[in-house]
């Protein structure tokens with residue numbers, strides 16, 4: 001199952017909107033697993049993790065993750081508006097539905113923390129070793145893994161957008177939460 005590829009570049013656009021001590025993007029930066037970037041300094045066409053995008057992330061995005069990296073938009077969920085993400089240059093992607101394991105939004109489908117969103121991206125695009133590194137940053141990342149490991153693996157195995165949509169329907173029904 002494990003495809004061993006190098007650690008992709010995880011970039012963080014940081015809006016300073018919530019408690020920095022609890023911020024999961026800052027922790028990835030402190031642990032040298034992500035870097036801080038400004039929107040105008042983004043090069044190429046990275047994957048932009050954008051909950052407002054109408055395109056789902058799928059395994060076929062692996063090539064962009066590997067070449068250009070992935071951008072997390074770290075804002076407060078209460079203040080996140082489409083304008084904040086839409087002005088960022090890159091390939092905008094929404095994650096297929098997943099359950100947060102973090103104590104703030106535990107169990108609320110699709111409302112992931114920055115680290116959970118980055119980890120899910122790595123898993124779905126086949127960077128399993130890098131995903132495991134992120135799991136080690138918080139105890140509740142194990143909870144995230146337990147809640148989502150089956151569906152993450154199912155998403156990772158899809159070969160087309162139609163198969164991904166079918167998989168989403170199988171797990172979440174006709175009206176998926178995101």
Ligand SMILES: C[S@@+](CC[C@H](N)C(=O)[O-])C[C@H]1O[C@@H](n2cnc3c(N)ncnc32)[C@H](O)[C@@H]1O
Pocket residue numbers: 018022023024025048049050051071072073074075076077080093094095110111112113114115117178
């Ligand atoms: C709104 S911020 C909140 C982060 C929080 N401050 C923290 O410390 O983790 C979470 C970011 O993760 C990414 N993200 C979370 N859930 C997502 C989803 N369902 N689809 C796409 N991106 C998502 C987006 O970049 C989003 O802006």
